[in-house]
Amino acid sequence: MKRIILSMLCLTACISLMAQNISGKLVDEAQQPLPYANVVLQTVDSAFVTGTTTGEKGEFKLQKIVAGDYRLAISSIGYQSLYLSLQGFEHTADVGTLTLADASQELGEVTVTASSRVSRADQKLIFPSKKQISASNNGVDMLRHLMLPRLRVNSMDGSVGMTDGSSVQLCINGRKATKEEVTALLPEEVIRVEFQEDPGLRYGDAGAVINYIVRRYEVGGSFGYNGMQSLKSGFGNHNLTGKVNFKQSEISFYYGNRLQYFNEIWFDKNETFTFEDGSQYHRSQYAEANKKKNLQQWGAVTY
Incomplete structure (x- = not known):
C-alpha cells in the first residue's frame, strides 16, 4: 500500500513539473490596465500553442504549459505588438507587468x-x-x-x-x-x-x-462638405463636418441630411383571387397623383 501511495505521489509530482503556468499583467503607457488584448504562446518557429485574452484588469494566465522553448506574442488594436522570449521554460513563471506602446x-x-x-x-x-x-x-x-x-x-x-x-x-x-x-x-x-x-x-x-x-495637430482645425444632389428631382444627401484642435483637446461636429421630394406619387394595383370552386374575383385600385416630402437629419458633437 505504501508503494502505491508513493508511486501516486511521484506521478503527481512529475505531472506538476511537466505542466506549468505563465501569468502576467498588461498595461498601456499611462499604466492603465489593458483589457481584451490577445496573448498567444508560440513555439520558436511561430507555431500556435495556446492563447487567451486579458481580463478587465489586464491580467492573463496560460495554464498547463509543458517545458520547452516558447515565444509570447501580445497584441491589441492601436498598440505596438510585444514579443517575449521564453527560452528553456521549465517552471511556473510570472512575467510581471508588461507595457504596450501606443502604435x-x-x-x-x-x-x-x-x-x-x-x-x-x-x-x-x-x-x-x-x-x-x-x-x-x-x-x-x-x-x-x-x-x-x-x-x-x-x-x-x-x-x-x-x-x-x-x-x-x-x-x-x-x-x-x-x-x-x-x-x-x-x-x-x-x-x-x-x-x-x-x-x-x-x-x-x-x-x-x-x-x-x-x-494630431496641436492648434488648428478643418472643415469639410460632402454631398450629392439630383438636378432633375428632389433627391439629395448632404454632410457637413468640422474639427478644431487646441493642445491636447479636440472638438468635432457632424451634420447630415437626406431629402427626398416626390412631385407625383401614384400606384396601380390589380389583384385576382381564385376560390376553391374555380370562380375568380378581380380587384383594381388606382390612386390620384400627389406629392410627398421626406427630410431626415442627424448630427453629432464630440470632444
Missing part, C-alpha cells in the same frame, strides 16, 4: 509617398498613396479606394460592413469611433489604416476592426 507614435510625422501594404500575423497595415488620398472625400470614402478584402462600403449612407453580414468596428488612433467621426476625417490626415479580421472579445461580435492612425 500612433510608431511613425510620427513620416510621409508615405507610395501605396504599400504590410501583412502581419494579426493585421494588415495599409499606407494610402497620394492618388488614393486625392480621390477620397473623407475617411469612409477612402476605404472604397483601398479595396480591403471582404469589406463592403455604402457611399450613400456611410455604412461599413463585411460581405458576410458581420459588423465592422471603426477606431481612430485606437479609440472606438462612430461613422460620423470617421466621415469627419480629412484623407490627408490619415497616416495609415490598420485592418484586422476576427479581432476578439474586446470588440464583441465585430467581424473586423478598422483603425485609422491619423496626425
Whole structure:
C-alpha cells in the first residue's frame, strides 16, 4: 500500500513539473490596465500553442504549459505588438507587468509617398498613396479606394460592413469611433489604416476592426462638405463636418441630411383571387397623383 501511495505521489509530482503556468499583467503607457488584448504562446518557429485574452484588469494566465522553448506574442488594436522570449521554460513563471506602446507614435510625422501594404500575423497595415488620398472625400470614402478584402462600403449612407453580414468596428488612433467621426476625417490626415479580421472579445461580435492612425495637430482645425444632389428631382444627401484642435483637446461636429421630394406619387394595383370552386374575383385600385416630402437629419458633437 505504501508503494502505491508513493508511486501516486511521484506521478503527481512529475505531472506538476511537466505542466506549468505563465501569468502576467498588461498595461498601456499611462499604466492603465489593458483589457481584451490577445496573448498567444508560440513555439520558436511561430507555431500556435495556446492563447487567451486579458481580463478587465489586464491580467492573463496560460495554464498547463509543458517545458520547452516558447515565444509570447501580445497584441491589441492601436498598440505596438510585444514579443517575449521564453527560452528553456521549465517552471511556473510570472512575467510581471508588461507595457504596450501606443502604435500612433510608431511613425510620427513620416510621409508615405507610395501605396504599400504590410501583412502581419494579426493585421494588415495599409499606407494610402497620394492618388488614393486625392480621390477620397473623407475617411469612409477612402476605404472604397483601398479595396480591403471582404469589406463592403455604402457611399450613400456611410455604412461599413463585411460581405458576410458581420459588423465592422471603426477606431481612430485606437479609440472606438462612430461613422460620423470617421466621415469627419480629412484623407490627408490619415497616416495609415490598420485592418484586422476576427479581432476578439474586446470588440464583441465585430467581424473586423478598422483603425485609422491619423496626425494630431496641436492648434488648428478643418472643415469639410460632402454631398450629392439630383438636378432633375428632389433627391439629395448632404454632410457637413468640422474639427478644431487646441493642445491636447479636440472638438468635432457632424451634420447630415437626406431629402427626398416626390412631385407625383401614384400606384396601380390589380389583384385576382381564385376560390376553391374555380370562380375568380378581380380587384383594381388606382390612386390620384400627389406629392410627398421626406427630410431626415442627424448630427453629432464630440470632444
